[in-house]
Amino acid sequence: MCGINGILHLNANSSDSSSMDMERLLQGMCNQMIHRGPDDDGIHVDARGGLGFRRLSIIDTEGAHQPLKNEDGTIFLVCNGEIYNYLALRKELEQKGHQLSTQGDAETVLHLYEEYGFDCVNHLRGMFAFIIWDTRTQTLFGARDHFGIKPFYYTYDHERLVCSSELKSIISTKPGKWDIDVQGLYHYLSFQYVPEPRTMIDGVKKLPPGHRLIARGQDVHVERYWKPQFQSVQQDKQALAKKIRATFDESVELHLQSDVPVGCFLSSGVDSTAITAKVSQLKKTHSFSVGFEGNNNELPFSRETAQILKTEHHEWLITEQDYFDALPSCIHYQDDPVADPSAVALNLVSKMASEYVTVVLSGEGADELFGGYRIYQEPDALRYLSWMPDKLKQGMQSLLGNSRSFYGKNYLMRATTPLEQRFIGNAKIFTDDIQNVLGPQLLADLRFLQDAFEWSQQYYQEAAHGDDVTKMQTVDMNLWLPGNILAKGDKMSMAHSLELRVPFLDREMFAVAQSIPTEYKVNRQTTKAILREALSDLVPQHIINRAKLGFPIPIAEWLKGKRGDECLAVIKSSGIDAYINIPFVESLMDKHRRGEGNFARKIWTIYIFAQWYQTYVKQNDQLLVSVG
Structure with missing residues (x-):
């Protein structure tokens, strides 16, 4: 690295x-x-x-x-x-x-x-x-x-x-x-x-x-020179599971090649647990986990896993102060802004790991290859209205858009909206309401700007032959994976001179994953179904069937308190007025605090841009001085 x-x-x-x-x-x-x-x-x-x-x-x-x-x-x-x-x-x-x-x-x-x-x-x-x-x-x-x-x-x-x-x-x-x-x-x-x-x-x-x-x-x-293409092929499920397992084992072994110490990031999910378990079969290893104060702290699960696998385990219970203290350094090292709150957690677990090892293995990529996101279950959940002709769906959508809120409205809206008009990847921040947040400079250029749905159409076209889950995977492989997951992984680990390796993102692993039938990946009960089956004798039972949670970071609660005031003050003083409608952001904060909706991710996206703007535009002279 x-x-x-x-x-x-x-x-x-x-x-x-x-x-x-x-x-x-x-x-x-x-x-x-x-x-x-x-x-x-x-x-x-x-x-x-x-x-x-x-x-x-x-x-x-x-x-x-x-x-x-x-x-x-x-x-x-x-x-x-x-x-x-x-x-x-x-x-x-x-x-x-x-x-x-x-x-x-x-x-x-x-x-x-x-x-x-x-x-x-x-x-x-x-x-x-x-x-x-x-x-x-x-x-x-x-x-x-x-x-x-x-x-x-x-x-x-x-x-x-x-x-x-x-x-x-x-x-x-x-x-x-x-x-x-x-x-x-x-x-x-x-x-x-x-x-x-x-x-x-x-x-x-x-x-x-x-x-x-x-x-x-x-x-x-x-x-x-290469693009990820999924092409479902009907095949024996047990034979496929064995092939996945054999390829996974080989990939992990190859990713262990190193003349310096190697460890593993260990969350409470299947992917990192499987990698840590395989590494533990081959050598004594360090494992690293972080969690947050509150009811969603997942450290007990990773701690139990580490005890079973007999790793040399290290963990960090991240406080609110830890998180915000690390944020300026994260902005500096990210280059482009990435408003995923988990980036800071990744920065801190990398900081901890760098004290013991130079290389870490992590589970990124498994969700995109094997169908691990819960949103991939949506096409099956919406199938009850799939019989409706397009014109009828369009008419119902128009009626729903003008109606008051009622139980089931969100389901009907999603079921009558084509996938290409509702899915741009695992994060969707400002879409229908995006014009409300634009400042005068962006509004002036609006007729020249391509929106997120227009941009994603090229990947829908590449997957035109596939079902809705295949299309969603293709969009995520081209947008979410490199733009968010891998960008923060590289930048936050390298900020601490730590090499992050991702065994699931291997050409041979993809060659196996690209042909998996959708019904083997996602069903109404679970995601990554065949991967779980392939790893069932490797991953401890308290982990194998756990739902994917990611990093449950309490941003929404933090913004309701004094941190919300601090974030809003940064946004207002950052100088982004030409690009962002500050009064609209203030209204989002008011609604968030009154409990009229969870607007934390929208506010956070603006806040990260404001921090980035101060670092890379307003303070360009200071940019070229290394931060902590």
Whole structure:
């Protein structure tokens, strides 16, 4: 796990094209991400291209210094992540005559590029973002892993292309000259994150998962090399469960490759428990859990699991003060704002884990692959009205929209609304009411902005052949997973120089999961049904059939007290008036406190944007100073 940077001068006559200027810029970029790689750094520059690297040493800790170069010194590489099939790839490459100079995993990418060119990505099993500078063809080639586990930001104009693991590093190359991307903000208000390829900064993009970037001359080209596609195949259920289990076991074993200590995040859910249980069968391990004060504290469940699995267990009961003390650091390290309240909890459990290990395994991705979200049960629950013709549904929806509230109205509204018009992923913050929260600048641009439902249509089209659950999984794989789950996972763990590995997000795991019939995944009683069956002898019984809860963070209660006053004060003083209708947010707070509805997530989304705006826009000079 590391941080990568790259610069390519697209215009050979650019006034800042000297290697000295490029080295200075790359060093500044690397300085912004020391937390991603506290162990080592390295820079390579020549007349047109340059690479910078910060290293967190995991495999071949004494060697594998980056940037790496090929045998004749004509191709250079910086790579962030882990290639889990690197030993098999190494053997294959050596048989083809390649000479590898390190024992690390990243060097296999360099030689795969020599062998297969841009298609080298098709041979990789792992999490990665890399940049290759090929001096022979004057080509900069970058790629991001299949699922979007590792980040890749880039920006370019007619003079130069800049790539990095972090938004902060890109901003450092041109301080004080960046504007808000209003489309990115508009999406954020609905999704609670900015979906790829946009960011909250105008002109800076994220390379989407399963994409590669190729720059040669003055041409910068981005293309997709892989996409997640679900195709249900009828098959024997028991044989499928065995296949899932065998693939899971292999993936966990591969994810344990490391020359430094490895531990596990342990919640009260099936996914992290299964990983911890499998690791515990192979070696003595540390486990890490967090919970919150109050009735929803789940630490007793994870503690019981740890006792059964005999892990060296560590836990943290997070207080309200702990949570808000950590928030400014979280905003700094997240780059783009992510308004998921669990991000802070992930930051704190990462902080605790980093005191004992350098690598942790976690259960992200299982819900998207195996149908784990409770919202996936909705299509079955709504099937009783599926017989209605579309025109009748439209008429009923119109009548319901103008009627008073009554028991069952919400069910009827959802049942008469097409899936494509009600589901944009696991978070839906501002949608029908979004115009109420917009400030004058966004309202002025409204006719040019694409809403969240329009944006998600591309993924519905990709899954047009599937049922509603398959469509929901496809939307989440492309939006929720990289935009929220993996973004906060990478940023909050790397804030503490901790490598987060996710064994469920493995190419071979997906190859099995993509063909599972929907009835094996979701039914009226449970989610991830076949995964639970496959793991039933591994996961303790007090966990195996527990419903998914996530981090039950008491934001709604906190906002009713003095924290609500503090959050509102930040929103009002942050300077976001041009983008956000502050009086409307105040009205939401009043309604929330009077018990007229739970508006906590809407308020929190605005609050996180206000905090982000203060850090990345109003205080841009302070941005480039590392926070705690």
